[in-house]
Amino acid sequence: MNTAEIQGIVAKHQGHPGEVLSILEDLQSRFSYLPEEALRFVAEKTGRPLRDLYGVATFYKMFSFRPRGKHLVSVCLGTACHVRRATLVAEEFEQKLAVKPGETTPDKQITLETVNCVGACALGPIVVVDGHYFPNVKRTTVQKILERTRNEGPRDDPNKDPRIFPVEVRCPRCNHTLMDPENPLEGHPSVRVTISFGANHGCLRLSSLYGSFTIACDFETPPDAVVHFFCPYCHAELLGATSCMECAAPMVPMVIEGGGIVQICSRYGCKGHLLDL
Amino acid sequence: MVSFKLNGQRVSAESGATVLETARFYGVPIPTLCEMEGLTPFGGCRLCIVEVGEGEAAKLVTACTAPAQEGLRVRTASKRVIASRRMIVELLLASCPQSKVVQDLAAAMGVHQQRFRQEHEDCLLCGRCVRMCKEQMMSGAIGFQGRGGDRRISTPFDAKSDVCRRCGGCIYVCPACQLRCTFNDPERAVCGGCANLSPPCVGHGQFDDMQCYMDPCAACRIAGA
Ligand code: SF4
Ligand code: SF4
Ligand code: FES
Ligand code: FES
Numbered sequence: 001m002n003t004a005e006i007q008g009i010v011a012k013h014q015g016h017p018g019e020v021l022s023i024l025e026d027l028q029s030r031f032s033y034l035p036e037e038a039l040r041f042v043a044e045k046t047g048r049p050l051r052d053l054y055g056v057a058t059f060y061k062m063f064s065f066r067p068r069g070k071h072l073v074s075v076c077l078g079t080a081c082h083v084r085r086a087t088l089v090a091e092e093f094e095q096k097l098a099v100k101p102g103e104t105t106p107d108k109q110i111t112l113e114t115v116n117c118v119g120a121c122a123l124g125p126i127v128v129v130d131g132h133y134f135p136n137v138k139r140t141t142v143q144k145i146l147e148r149t150r151n152e153g154p155r156d157d158p159n160k161d162p163r164i165f166p167v168e169v170r171c172p173r174c175n176h177t178l179m180d181p182e183n184p185l186e187g188h189p190s191v192r193v194t195i196s197f198g199a200n201h202g203c204l205r206l207s208s209l210y211g212s213f214t215i216a217c218d219f220e221t222p223p224d225a226v227v228h229f230f231c232p233y234c235h236a237e238l239l240g241a242t243s244c245m246e247c248a249a250p251m252v253p254m255v256i257e258g259g260g261i262v263q264i265c266s267r268y269g270c271k272g273h274l275l276d277l
Numbered sequence: 278m279v280s281f282k283l284n285g286q287r288v289s290a291e292s293g294a295t296v297l298e299t300a301r302f303y304g305v306p307i308p309t310l311c312e313m314e315g316l317t318p319f320g321g322c323r324l325c326i327v328e329v330g331e332g333e334a335a336k337l338v339t340a341c342t343a344p345a346q347e348g349l350r351v352r353t354a355s356k357r358v359i360a361s362r363r364m365i366v367e368l369l370l371a372s373c374p375q376s377k378v379v380q381d382l383a384a385a386m387g388v389h390q391q392r393f394r395q396e397h398e399d400c401l402l403c404g405r406c407v408r409m410c411k412e413q414m415m416s417g418a419i420g421f422q423g424r425g426g427d428r429r430i431s432t433p434f435d436a437k438s439d440v441c442r443r444c445g446g447c448i449y450v451c452p453a454c455q456l457r458c459t460f461n462d463p464e465r466a467v468c469g470g471c472a473n474l475s476p477p478c479v480g481h482g483q484f485d486d487m488q489c490y491m492d493p494c495a496a497c498r499i500a501g502a
Contacts, residue, residue, distance in 0.1 A: 036434055049417045051417055051419060051420030051433050054420065054433035054434065055420045058422040116425070
């Protein structure tokens with residue numbers, strides 16, 4: 001265990017509100033699990049009782065106490081997916097991989113876990129593999145998903161990944177397409193909108209891959225700032241009636257080609273989004 | 278001092294008091310489970326619900342956590358309250374039928390049967406032990422873990438705790454395991470007050486299905502002596 005590294009992670013977040021979650025998140029992504037010694041160390045440094053840290057770490061499904069494999073397969077068992085028989089899908093994964101949820105295959109390739117709602121209920125049952133969403137999964141598609149996963153590179157490689165679904169969106173007011181084929185992001189036409197923040201105005205391009213949060217922006221925006229989104233054609237503000245479930249900032253609606261609405265959070269850096277087909 | 282209406286009667290309470298405390302002071306019974314004198318209110322078992330407000334806007338709130346406020350209208354035994362309470366106790370019976378405390382509560386409400394799938398949990402998740410350990414024993418060895426159906430009480434990493442003082446406070450306040458440790462010889466054991474049919478700590482891996490953090494267990498030693 002690299003104490004200096006853990007020390008660095010703790011020092012980076014210490015004193016901020018919500019420090020515990022940030023520290024745990026960083027530890028999880030660094031080690032792919034939360035080592036016991038690391039947790040004890042964090043308890044000592046932050047002065048929080050170990051029982052509380054452990055309580056938080058077991059509360060959230062994103063944390064794990066065993067090293068995870070190269071790929072992470074999350075089967076949604078939230079209410080909407082459950083009623084569409086996601087349990088059968090989970091069982092199928094268990095059988096095919098011969099592991100239980102929370103376990104990793106002996107070859108350290110695939111970790112299976114179940115989660116409660118990933119925010120795409122209309123497309124359920126949902127299976128998320130390394131951050132990419134597979135909609136309407138049935139028992140029979142499980143094999144295919146696994147084959148593809150095994151043949152893929154490590155996670156977080158959206159460029160080479162044919163599995164995610166790109167969306168095409170339009171302005172909800174003037175219905176002009178917001179796609180920008182000239183400036184692709186991650187190999188797909190990007191979504192171009194105008195944003196304003198304080199005195200700054202500029203162009204923001206978003207990846208059109210659902211599940212990817214890659215963006216390109218004209219100017220530096222401080223993290224956590226809520227920015228205003230405008231249609232670059234009719235200049236109407238894209239402002240939804242709902243607010244983000246994660247951070248309560250207003251949501252920005254865009255109409256999906258072929259029906260449906262996708263809403264993204266207007267807070268810079270927040271990954272809150274809603275998909276309604 | 279604040280004053281409000283409790284079952285139609287005007288009552289007054291110290292500001293900062295809860296509705297439950299006021300009701301007790303005036304002798305109005307409200308059943309409770311997770312609440313315990315000397316521990317911070319938790320609002321976990323929902324048994325102490327009362328109806329606050331009038332007509333359509335009336336809400337069910339837990340009396341143990343609701344602060345007494347000027348002008349409240351509280352009913353402790355309305356139809357809605359009684360029906361909800363009976364349902365709650367039925368659910369408690371379904372998960373923890375062996376608990377003497379739950380049995381007594383149910384009997385007092387005239388609930389003698391429950392309609393759900395019978396489970397035999399060792400824990401009602403009332404959180405008494407956690408608060409006892411932290412607030413009275415100044416130890417903080419145990420806490421809640423997981424969530425939803427996986428929620429449980431244990432020590433971090435389920436390991437023998439290095440801060441637990443083996444005081445037994447947690448077991449003492451537990452409504453599910455009150456005096457329930459019968460070691461492996463119920464006849465000779467000192468406790469067994471709850472008449473568990475099978476001693477929960479025998480045949481289980483340590484800490485798995487029991488809520489006993491004492492090792493060695495004081496009660497067992499006495500029983501074995
Ligand atoms: S026996 Fe241990 S866990 Fe239980 S209250 Fe005492 S210190 Fe806390
Ligand atoms: S172990 Fe006992 S006191 Fe602790 S939460 Fe469970 S039922 Fe309550
Ligand atoms: S329930 Fe599965 S995505 Fe919401
Ligand atoms: S006594 Fe009030 S919720 Fe348990």
